[in-house]
Amino acid sequence: MSVVLSQHPSKNNIIPGKSTTTIVQQTALYLKKKKKEEEEEKKERKKNTLSKVLYYLVQRNETLIIMAVAELVAKCLKAREMAYCPYSGFSVGAAILTTGGAIITGCNVENASYGLTVCAERTAIQRAVAEGYRRFTAIAVTCDIKDSFVGPCGACRQVLMEFGTEWDVYLTKPDGTYKKTSLRELLPLAFTPAHLQKN
């Protein structure tokens, strides 16, 4: 903060012959200006501190997100090892992240009737619901295919959509590399519970 000398009511700045009222007015003006400058400075300081705090929080949040995704991906890979797939030999793993940060996993469970086979994604979501979770933010899925990123089947996409439209989906290869997409992208123009609500 700098004070403009010509506006300072020092004796150098007082014009001889001016009345006391003028000096009082000058002092009042000077104090008012000084107060305003101090307030501006305070605001600026507060703004700088706030942006530093916000920057720190954003950085921290991004780190947490990266950590959560790494854990989610690791758990879906682990879940694949539990697959019951004696007929196809095609093992699939899924891991669901709840809004509260819990991770629920699932694997495909085949059946001799073939038709009663349940996908890993649906196993995971049914487990999650049975354990009291209904709000989710992400799912990671993986299968045996090494050379491309494979998405959930159509039936599973519809089942996921039942529990929210804003899912992040991590299509994961067996080596742990993944591609992020979203449920909206995988199931555009979806039929959702909202369509059954009366107008």
Ligand SMILES: [Zn+2]
């Ligand atoms: Zn499926």
